[in-house]
Amino acid sequence: MRILIAEDEVGIAKALKLVLEKNRFAVDMVHNGLDALEYMLSVSYDAVVLDIMMPGLDGLEVLKRAREKGVGTPVLFLTAKAEVEDRIAGLDAGADDYLPKPFAMGEFISRVRALTRRSGNYAPDVICVGGTSLDLSSYTLSSVGGGVRLNNKEFQLMELFMRNRGRVFSTDALMQKVWDLDTESETDVVWTYIGFLRKKLRQLDADVEIKTIRGAGYALEAK
Numbered sequence: 001m002r003i004l005i006a007e008d009e010v011g012i013a014k015a016l017k018l019v020l021e022k023n024r025f026a027v028d029m030v031h032n033g034l035d036a037l038e039y040m041l042s043v044s045y046d047a048v049v050l051d052i053m054m055p056g057l058d059g060l061e062v063l064k065r066a067r068e069k070g071v072g073t074p075v076l077f078l079t080a081k082a083e084v085e086d087r088i089a090g091l092d093a094g095a096d097d098y099l100p101k102p103f104a105m106g107e108f109i110s111r112v113r114a115l116t117r118r119s120g121n122y123a124p125d126v127i128c129v130g131g132t133s134l135d136l137s138s139y140t141l142s143s144v145g146g147g148v149r150l151n152n153k154e155f156q157l158m159e160l161f162m163r164n165r166g167r168v169f170s171t172d173a174l175m176q177k178v179w180d181l182d183t184e185s186e187t188d189v190v191w192t193y194i195g196f197l198r199k200k201l202r203q204l205d206a207d208v209e210i211k212t213i214r215g216a217g218y219a220l221e222a223k
Contacts, residue, residue, distance in 0.1 A: 001046040001116050001159075002026045002177055006036035006062070007078065008054045016049065019105050020112065024139060024155050026178050033057025040066045043176065045073050047115035052079040052090065060093045067094040074115040078103075127162045130207045130222055134162050145205035153178060153193050154200075161210060161220035170217035194218060 003025045007013035010031060017027045028043065030036050034056035040048060052059035063075055074096040079086070087098045097111055127134045132143045139155045140147045150158060156178045160169070169177075174190045194210055201209060211221050 001156075002028070002043070003112065004036070004039055004043070004045045004048045005029045006031075006033070006039075006049065006054065006059070007051045008032060009051075015105075016108070019109060021152060023109055024136075024152055024159075025112075026156055031055075033059065033062045037062045037065055040071050040073065041069055047112055048073050048075045049078050049112065050075050050095070052077055052086075060089060063093045063095060076111055076115055078108075127159065129162050129165050129220065132162075132201070132204070132206045132208045134158055141200060141204065143201075143204040143206040145203060148200050148204065150197075150200075154196055157193055158197055161218075165208075165220050168213050168216045168219045173217065 003020055005013050005016050005020075005027060007016065007029075008031045013029050013031060017029050020027045028039060028045075030039055031054070033054040036048075036050065036054070036059075037057060039045075040062070050059045050063060054062075057065075059077060059079070063077075066073075075094065076097045076099060077090040077095045078099050078101065079090075080101045087100075090098050096115060099108065099111055125136050127136065132141070134141050134150075134155075136159070139150050141150055141158060142148075157174065160174070160177060171187045171190045175187060179189070198210055207223055208220055209223055210218055213219055
């Protein structure tokens with residue numbers, strides 16, 4: 001799942017990015033309202049963490065403009081402004097949740113997970129396709145041949161494929177959904193990680209495979 005963090009305090013933004021990535025989210029990070037709006041309008045996110053007090057455009061204006069453009073992505077306002085009227089203003093602007101600073105990281109992650117459930121892309125704790133399963137809590141891919149724990153990018157790719165069985169994803173689409181927009185990685189990193197997953201699926205004697213669709217991309221299909 002892909003999350004956008006819009007937070008002008010770089011240290012806080014990096015800490016949030018780190019904890020989200022440890023929980024197997026793909027994360028983009030911006031530090032002003034203008035960039036936040038541009039990213040929200042150009043990328044399909046599962047949730048957005050939006051600070052209110054930002055340069056360029058404040059969070060309230062960013063969300064207002066995004067909603068006017070039809071962006072329905074769930075949004076968590078993250079801000080030092082904790083007065084009741086501030087919360088009301090944020091929710092009235094179209095936010096789905098409001099978390100005042102300071103906060104516990106455990107609560108932050110729980111609220112982000114709740115937002116992703118509202119996005120309509122929520123999957124249960126275990127995704128099954130045929131006899132192959134992916135445990136979203138332990139990041140373990142299992143089939144008749146046993147189980148193996150996936151690393152961050154392997155997990156994100158496999159989750160995407162298993163939640164969209166049969167759907168063809170181009171290399172560019174996979175880059176956008178799994179790797180950060182500011183990554184310096186080339187597109188061949190996609191081929192590399194698909195190779196890792198194919199090897200693990202063979203080792204597990206899985207009944208699904210990641211097929212190359214010539215001229216189009218990749219899809220998870222039954223053998």
